[in-house]
Amino acid sequence: MTDGTDDPVYYVISDLHIGGDEQLGHIDFLSELLAFLERLETTDEDAELIINGDAFGLWEFTELEGLEKFDVLVEKYSELFEQFRATGESVPITLLPGNHDHELAAYDEYVDRLAEYNVELVQAESVTRRVGDRTIWFEHGHQQDPNNRIEDFGNPHATPLGYFYNTHVTSRAGQLSERGRYNWLKDVQAVTPTERMPTWLVSKYFYREMNPLLRYATVPFLFLFNLSVILAVLAGLDLAGVWTLPVETADAFLAQFGLAGAAVHLLLVINVAIAGLLLLVGIPLFFFLRDLRETIDRFGVVETDLTVDPEEPYKNAARQVFDDRPETAVFCYGHTHRPTEIELDGRLLVNTGTWLKRLHRRDVIAGRLPPVFYPSYQLCVVTITADDGGVAVEYEEIAKPSPVAEELTLTERLLTLGREPNPELPDRVVVTDEVEEPAPRRVE
Structure with missing residues (x-):
């Protein structure tokens, strides 16, 4: 990391998903986000904070329209917006719309409202930034996902398939979550890919909602x-x-x-x-x-492969950008909630992960019991800056205690003993200054 020089330093976060109906409005990471913004407020670097899409869960507000959603956000998270204002006085804050907050691109009023808190809203699918002689490409990534692509970007009435899933499933889960024996249904946002939803529901029903006597009677047979x-x-x-x-x-x-x-x-x-x-x-x-x-x-009555590949569409998009813009060193996106680095022909494909809870499926050690979904946090900030050898990309993990002890029953932990996940963030990588000419593209 460069400190105290004229080299720009870009701090990138994405997929905060702040806001939503009822239980979806609770932010597990609020204190950590405020602490990060407070720290950024005092930096002496030539820094910029880029929030790369899905800062807000506007899709998840099903009983409000237009800028009413923003009014609720400001009222409910006043401390966060005041910290945006304070941090933005020292460090530029740039916000790109994602799919969950696509409405930011649909109403020009959002530009002025966010500017009041020193946040620059860019109503575009992507932005670029320079690092020396190289550039960084930023986009949220939903435009590469056919389930969430906005064909008419900026249209306030755009409703891709993902919109209906979130307004009818995710939001409803937020409204019903408190009715359970344990407030778990709100974590529906953390279930990826969404095809795992039925398995997750069976798992949480079995370990959390099933009558304990029935569960203990069933365990020996299934085990x-x-x-x-x-x-x-x-x-x-x-x-x-x-x-x-x-x-x-x-x-x-x-x-x-x-x-x-x-x-x-x-x-x-x-x-x-x-x-x-x-x-x-x-x-x-x-x-x-x-x-x-x-x-x-x-x-061919139904499509059998509904899961969107979490990497291949973004590899293809990055290769297109690298071909069209040879000076591009890094293609940075979010959306899939998976912090990853992939080297592509000497360039780098970088995913900024999420600040939401993540769920990791683990099969039990024996028997036919439902799998266990281990919760974890991988709050991370991606730092992109100049390095002697080119452009450096580094993940910083924001520490947050594991929720396992509070959210998994003793039964779940015993049945997955030795199978606990240990998610790790990617290592620091430097993209060198050598720029290769793109290979000729065959036209068919």
């Missing part, structure tokens, strides 16, 4: 399901008289333990009976569903 399937097959062989040794040996072994052995035997019999029934139903059902899926694929 022993794999063993029960094997025992069901052996029991079938025993009944058919094909191979009786395993069942006879197990019965004799358990008989040695008296009442305790009889209890274990009863539990195994119940598990085997249920597993056997599921096998009888499941085998023909498996073949039926496979045939149905193949038929649907042949006719």
